[in-house]
Amino acid sequence: MYGCLLSDTQSPPSMDGPLPAVEIFHFQDKVHSSSLLLQLNTLRQRSILTDVLLCSENAEISCHRNVLVSSSPYFKAMFCNNFIESQQAKVSLKGISFSILRNIVDYVYTGLVTISMEIVLPLMQAASMLQYGRLFEACSSFLQEQLSPDNCLSMIRLSDIMNCTSLRDKAKEVALKNFSDVSLSEDLCELSLAELMGYLEDDSLCAEEEQVFEMLVAWIHHNPLSRRGAISDLFKKVRLRYVHPTYLFQFIANDPLIQSSTLCTEIIDSVRRLLFSVNTTLIKDTTVDFKTLWVTPRRYTYNDTLVVVGGRKNNVQTSREALIFDEKAQKWQRLAMLPVRLYKASYVSLHSVLYVIGGMVMNSKSREVSKTVYTLSLKTNQWWRVTAMPEPRFAQQSVSYLHFIFVLGGFGADGRLLASVERYNSMFNQWESMAAMPEAVLHPAVAALNQRIYVFGGEDAMQSPVRMIQVYHIARNTWFRMENRTVKNVSAPAVVLDKKIYIIGGYTRRTIAYDTEANHFTKCASLKERRMHHSATVLNNQIYITGGRYVNGHDAIEDSDTFECYDPKADAWTDKGNLPHKLFDHGSLTLTCVSRSWAKS
Incomplete structure (x- = not known):
């Protein structure tokens, strides 16, 4: 009926002759997937063939286990193994509000979600917990669009908490590119020494070396008792070759923090002897590895x-x-x-x-x-x-x-x-x-x-x-x-x-x-x-x-x-x-x- 039928009088093709050409038509229904999701969502909304209730804050959402299993490794592990939830008609999801759970279920059945600043963090946390990777990255993309010099350091801390690499990379890029503005924020003074050193060592840091010095001084003054001892390590990260000599000798050299450090004053003296001797030969008679400091290349952002x-x-x-x-x-x-x-x-x-x-x-x-x-x-x-x-x-x-x-x-x-x-x-x-x-x-x-x-x-x-x-x-x-x-x-x-x-x-x-x-x-x-x-x-x-x-x-x-x-x-x-x-x-x-x-x- 659906194939090619031979009549009684028609003889089969000879095995010795050429085979007849066979035409093949590959059909792909482009609306099938969306239509299937639409129908499944309609069934869910009418509680037809649903077999599990997801519960949160004393409210319930009817779902199909097979849909949840197909959409998330988290639910696959829950329902396809010998966990107690695989036998329960109701599954309670702790730590997720009902409104967020409803957003996630709507996303599972429709592929659509509306992200706003009011819900992005709890939605991101829930997406991470329930292992919805693309939804997690969608929240990350939304936060990346909100990045500014005022909030990029906070976003980096958030990305660490959320273990979100894409948000962290973008936030750090914004911080490095706008470091002159970032240095004015209070968040910068909350950085650890290791974090601050990481920024100062980065060739992508977009700031004048004079600003780099002013920023590290502000960081130390934020908590002088515990941070004062870090001045020499931080000062060696300032690329002195690209600091204007007037600023170096009239401001940096006279700064009390610099004067309190023997190593810092030795570095300043080495630069002074180099420039005032009108000699391009590097100073050798010093305990400081001045040559390494002096030949440090300019940052890529210059x-x-x-x-x-x-x-x-x-x-x-x-x-x-x-x-x-x-x-x-x-x-x-x-x-x-x-x-x-x-x-x-x-x-x-x-x-x-x-x-x-x-x-x-x-x-x-x-x-x-x-x-x-x-x-x-x-x-x-x-x-x-x-x-x-x-x-x-x-x-x-x-x-x-x-x-x-x-x-x-x-x-x-x-x-x-x-x-x-x-x-x-x-x-x-x-x-x-x-x-x-x-x-x-x-x-x-x-x-x-x-x-x-x-x-x-x-x-x-x-x-x-x-x-x-x-x-x-x-x-x-x-x-x-x-x-x-x-x-x-x-x-x-x-x-x-x-x-x-x-x-x-x-x-x-x-x-x-x-x-x-x-x-x-x-x-x-x-x-x-x-x-x-x-x-x-x-x-x-x-x-x-x-x-x-x-x-x-x-x-x-x-x-x-x-x-x-x-x-x-x-x-x-x-x-x-x-x-x-x-x-x-x-x-x-x-x-x-x-x-x-x-x-x-």
């Missing part, structure tokens, strides 16, 4: 980012704009604008702070050579002033080394080309005069490496190229110079990468790398055009250049909005897109930020 500031925009006016490149979005965003328009200021970064030094103030009524120094931090995205230079100047060069900024040459207020050098000490916010350059030059390439500042080429007061390297020994405050025919750059930037100084362009297409130890130049991949008045910085072990001016095919000079990257391993340049506008005589710098607070300003 992000280097490229900032472009000032310069001449579209060859129309001097720009007040500061732009930051958002790598995630692959676009430029604007930071707070410079307070004034500055022509040929110098730009440098030190301790993740951007410095804009000197320049000529450009306004509609006058032109004035400035000695003002403006700073910008990505933490606040606000401009501030620090102590001004002793002498106003513009078109000068600036370079940072350790906690110093050196300002070299440029034009003075009277228009004379200067050979003088001034040094800014960021620890004490003070300027001092240093030994002058042997020869005053304009627009040289400048870089600092191994206690020395190298000044390559440039041009003299008569605008003639200077084929010379002037070298300043920082610790000795002395200069010497070396004639070199390879040097012929004017208005070219220089950067340090892998212990070499790279000079990019300068009215040429050349990129050359200078090995200071071997006193040897190596030619690298050339630029596409003859480039000058551009800027360069190092980001993620690659060299980025922005804007500038170039000589086109008709030997005319044009402004540029290019954004290019050089990979020294591949010895190749890559186009990275464009700046928002054409720009030259600007600054390109690498700043380190922990959060994207600048994006909220």
